[in-house]
Amino acid sequence: MIEAQQLTKRYGPTLAVDTVSFTVAPGSVVGFLGPNGAGKSTTIRMLTGYLPPTSGRATIGGFDVLTQAFEARRQLGYLPESTPLYPEMRAEEYLHFVGKLQGMPRGGRRRRIDEVVEQCGLSLVRRRTIGRLSKGNRQRVGIASTLLHDPPVLILDEPTSGLDPNQMSHVRDLIRGLAGRRTVLLSSHLLPEVQRVCDRAVIIAAGRVVADGTLEELRQRATQTAPASPVLIEVKGTVEAVKAALRNVPYAASMDAAPAGEAGWVDAWLVPEGAADVRADAAAVLSSAGLLVREMRREAATLEEFFIRVTDVARNADTNGVAQEKEMLLGEPAGSSAGGTA
Amino acid sequence: MRGVLTIARRELAALFYSPIAYAVIGLFALGAALVFVAGFVPGQEATVRTVFDATVWLLVFLVPAVGMRLLSEEFARGTVERLMTLPVSESQVVAGKWLACVFFLAVMLAALLVPVAVLEFVAEPDYGPVFTGLLGLLLVGAVYAAVAVFASATTQNQVVAFMVAVFINCGLTFVLFFLPRSDVVGPEAQAALHYANLNRQYADFAKGLIDVRHFVYFASGTLFFLYAAVKLLESRRWR
Numbered sequence: 001m002i003e004a005q006q007l008t009k010r011y012g013p014t015l016a017v018d019t020v021s022f023t024v025a026p027g028s029v030v031g032f033l034g035p036n037g038a039g040k041s042t043t044i045r046m047l048t049g050y051l052p053p054t055s056g057r058a059t060i061g062g063f064d065v066l067t068q069a070f071e072a073r074r075q076l077g078y079l080p081e082s083t084p085l086y087p088e089m090r091a092e093e094y095l096h097f098v099g100k101l102q103g104m105p106r107g108g109r110r111r112r113i114d115e116v117v118e119q120c121g122l123s124l125v126r127r128r129t130i131g132r133l134s135k136g137n138r139q140r141v142g143i144a145s146t147l148l149h150d151p152p153v154l155i156l157d158e159p160t161s162g163l164d165p166n167q168m169s170h171v172r173d174l175i176r177g178l179a180g181r182r183t184v185l186l187s188s189h190l191l192p193e194v195q196r197v198c199d200r201a202v203i204i205a206a207g208r209v210v211a212d213g214t215l216e217e218l219r220q221r222a223t224q225t226a227p228a229s230p231v232l233i234e235v236k237g238t239v240e241a242v243k244a245a246l247r248n249v250p251y252a253a254s255m256d257a258a259p260a261g262e263a264g265w266v267d268a269w270l271v272p273e274g275a276a277d278v279r280a281d282a283a284a285v286l287s288s289a290g291l292l293v294r295e296m297r298r299e300a301a302t303l304e305e306f307f308i309r310v311t312d313v314a315r316n317a318d319t320n321g322v323a324q325e326k327e328m329l330l331g332e333p334a335g336s337s338a339g340g341t342a
Numbered sequence: 343m344r345g346v347l348t349i350a351r352r353e354l355a356a357l358f359y360s361p362i363a364y365a366v367i368g369l370f371a372l373g374a375a376l377v378f379v380a381g382f383v384p385g386q387e388a389t390v391r392t393v394f395d396a397t398v399w400l401l402v403f404l405v406p407a408v409g410m411r412l413l414s415e416e417f418a419r420g421t422v423e424r425l426m427t428l429p430v431s432e433s434q435v436v437a438g439k440w441l442a443c444v445f446f447l448a449v450m451l452a453a454l455l456v457p458v459a460v461l462e463f464v465a466e467p468d469y470g471p472v473f474t475g476l477l478g479l480l481l482v483g484a485v486y487a488a489v490a491v492f493a494s495a496t497t498q499n500q501v502v503a504f505m506v507a508v509f510i511n512c513g514l515t516f517v518l519f520f521l522p523r524s525d526v527v528g529p530e531a532q533a534a535l536h537y538a539n540l541n542r543q544y545a546d547f548a549k550g551l552i553d554v555r556h557f558v559y560f561a562s563g564t565l566f567f568l569y570a571a572v573k574l575l576e577s578r579r580w581r
Contacts, residue, residue, distance in 0.1 A: 048427045051578060070429040078427045084420035086352070088359040100348040101428045145424075 001026045001153050001183035007046050007056035009039075016042045018207040019056065024200075026152075029179045031194030032187040034204035035311050040187045041081050043204065044157050047185070048078045060153050074102070077146030081157040081187075083139055087131030091122060091141045094130060095148060102149040112148055120144040120174060136167030143174060154184045160193060172197050191307050205311035215303070222306030224275060229298055231270045231279055234260060236292040242266045245289035251276040265294075345430045349438025350445070353412065357446055366407055371453040373400060378457040388465055390457050391548060394475045397454065398544050401447075401479070401486055402515055406507030408446055409490025410500045412439040413575065417498035432575040436491055436568055443487035444480070451479055471550035478547025481560040482540060486511055488567035495574040514540040514563075 002024035009017040017039040024030045034040050045051040047058045049065030049072060058065045061075035086094060092113065099109040117126050120140040125133055130141060139159060146154055159175065160168040176197050178184060188194055194201050194215075201218060203211040211218055235242050235257075242257045246268060249255070257268040272278040279296055286293050357363045374393050381392040413436075416422040425435060454476065461467040486507070493507035494500070518539035522532040536542060543559045546552075 045423070050423050050427050073427055073429040076427070078424070080420060080423040080427075082420065084422075084424055086356065086419070086421060088356055089352070093355075097348065097352050098428065101345060101425075101430050103344070103429065 001061055002047065002155070002185055003059045004043065004047060005057045005059075007043060007053045007058060009042050009046060009051065010054040016207055017046070017053075020204065020207070020209050021056075022202045022209060022212055024183055024185050026183050027180055028200060029175070029184040029186065029198045031198035031201040032185055032204065033191065033194050033201050033307065034187075034189065036189055038189075038204045038311065039207040040189075040204060041157055042207075044081075044155060044185075044187055048076065048155055049073065050080075074149070075151055075153050077149070077151040077154045079142045079146050079154075079156045079159055082161070083142035083159075085130045085138060085142060087129070089130055090127055091130055091133065091137075091144075092117075092126045094141060095145055098145045099148050104149055109148075112150070116144040116147045119147065121170070134167075136163055136170065139163060139167070139171055140174070143171070147178075152182060154178065154182050156184065156186045158187055158189070160188070160190075168193075191304055195303065203307065203310060205313075210310040210313075211306075218306065219303055222303055225309075226275075226305070231272065231282065231296060231298045233268045233270065233282060233286070233293060234295040235266050235268055235286060236264055236294070237266055239266050241289065242268050242286075242291060245285050245291060246270060246282065248285050249278055249281050251281070252278055345434040346438045346441060349430070349435055350441040353439055353442035354445060357408070357442065360411075362407065362411075363446065366404055367450050367453065370397075370400065370404060370450050371456070374453055374457065378460070388461055390454070390461060390467070390472060391475070393454060393457055394479060394548055397451075397479055398482055398541055399515075401483055402511040403508060404450075405443070405447065405483055405486035406490050406493065406504045406511065408450075409439075409443045409487055410494055410504040410507065412443065412491050413494040413571070414498050414500050414503045415494075418500075426575075432572045436495075436571045436575060440484075440487050440491050440564075440568055440571075443490060444484050447483035447487065448480060451476060451483070454479075468550075471548065474547045474550050474552055477552075478544045478556075481547070481557075482544050485514075485540065485560055485563040485567070488564040488571070489514075492567040492571040492574065495571045514538070518542075 004020055004022050007017055007020045008015070020039070020043050032040055032044070042051065046053045046056075047060070047065065049058070049060075049069050052066060060072040063072035063075065065072045086097075089097070095113045095116070096109060099113065104112065117123055120143055122137065122140050122144060125137055130138060133141065143156070143159065146156070156175065160171050163171060172193060175184065175186060179199075186194070186197060198215070200214050201211070202209060203218075211221065213221070239257045239259060243255070246252065246255045246257070249270060251273045253271045253273045255268065255270045257266050259265075260267045270278055270282055277298075279298060283293060283296065374397065377396045378390065378393045382388060413422070416425060426432070458467060458472055489510045490503075490507045493510065494503040496506055497503050518535050519541065521527060522535040522539075527535065537559075540563070543556050546556060
């Protein structure tokens with residue numbers, strides 16, 4: 001339903017968005033995730049046809065956003081970043097204005113406005129002036145205006161930014177409620193939001209797509225690419241005995257042990273080779289040495305940590321020219337764009 | 343056309359929501375009344391001509407004040423992004439904004455009917471020049487409105503838009519008044535500059551003359567600036 005093909009935007013010498021490609025399948029809710037300044041809004045502006053790309057192409061519902069602009073725009077409900085509205089208009093007037101420009105006849109417009117006002121929880125404030133509404137309600141007016149002509153595609157740029165946690169939660173529920181019937185692309189710099197609302201995420205950093213997949217796929221990738229995380233074990237015994245036993249654990253890269261706070265107990269760390277899971281072997285080795293284990297845990301790589309890692313690396317690669325690291329993470333050769341090695 | 347009217351209606355509502363509209367109309371009505379009263383000299387003919395002639399000059403500043411916010415406010419608020427991703431074209435937006443501005447000017451110029459009514463009360467005014475004069479003023483206003491839309495498409499700052507519009511309007515009037523009278527330009531250029539002077543084009547309307555050439559002048563001037571505004575809006579240069 002939404003397709004970005006090699007979208008690139010250059011402002012003078014600055015490359016704001018670099019060959020971004022992705023598709024959003026009909027009926028799915030996709031999170032467009034990236035730190036501030038990663039090129040999210042620029043990409044979205046190109047997707048909606050507001051900004052022409054330097055190169056590349058975008059389609060909405062199969063219509064090219066530049067050459068078949070009106071067809072594409074009729075398929076689309078777009079909420080720009082920070083929800084621009086006309087503060088002097090009443091909420092209802094604004095909805096009528098947008099509906100008229102969408103070409104809705106008067107009767108259908110009235111009925112539809114009643115529906116979206118209800119759906120977005122605006123019944124009590126529909127006759128109020130937009131400038132006097134709370135930020136949360138303004139956000140709802142913006143979202144209501146995108147739903148008005150019942151578009152199959154919604155693009156929402158940071159729909160919850162600037163809201164308090166309560167309002168955020170309401171807006172998220174509202175968006176989640178749209179899933180299935182509509183195709184939604186939602187940009188955000190908050191991972192928890194994407195985790196709660198979306199089925200899939202496209203992660204962008206320094207103008208490039210650094211990850212794209214379902215949340216489950218991304219979680220798996222997070223585990224696979226994470227640096228080996230140590231296993232922490234609490235054992236009853238002496239430091240020497242524990243160390244001696246742990247030397248026999250296969251696939252262990254390194255280990256160490258130290259007395260715990262509690263007398264008679266030892267804290268041991270075991271760093272596995274690569275992504276090997278050494279917990280079962282460690283337990284077997286320790287129990288055959290007659291040492292009692294009361295706790296063993298491994299910090300699983302989180303999506304949060306993965307997000308920070310991929311976006312940070314891409315950013316550093318761009319600013320400091322750490323080309324090798326970029327190559328490692330993105331799985332592509334170090335480009336000529338990187339200005340030397342650090 | 344529907345899109346144009348929708349834009350124009352919203353724009354008019356926004357204009358009348360802001361205090362600037364009432365300030366402009368009030369100032370205009372006051373100024374017109376003062377000029378009219380000052381022109382009442384015993385023994386001389388009573389006329390609204392002086393008021394109309396003063397109005398032509400006033401429009402140089404008043405129309406930019408009304409029109410400075412037309413597009414610049416959309417840029418400053420970011421609403422332009424929502425607007426230009428709705429199924430409405432740049433030309434429709436520009437035409438709608440211009441139409442709203444011209445309609446507002448028509449309302450404002452209606453204040454000139456007050457001195458006319460006073461004349462009707464004390465004498466027998468000649469309605470021919472009154473109505474051609476009003477028509478001429480509206481045509482002048484239409485050109486200035488197009489200039490104002492263009493100026494407000496250059497910036498998101500309303501003050502800058504006002505200055506740009508006044509600058510262009512002054513170029514069309516003051517500069518084209520003084521330049522042909524100087525020795526800097528040759529006689530052919532003088533004739534051309536004379537023709538291009540907006541106030542000179544208006545002069546015949548004030549006398550009660552309607553000439554197709556003047557219509558051509560005002561229409562082409564209006565279209566030129568509207569076209570330039572559309573191109574500016576299409577360029578998205580402010581980002």
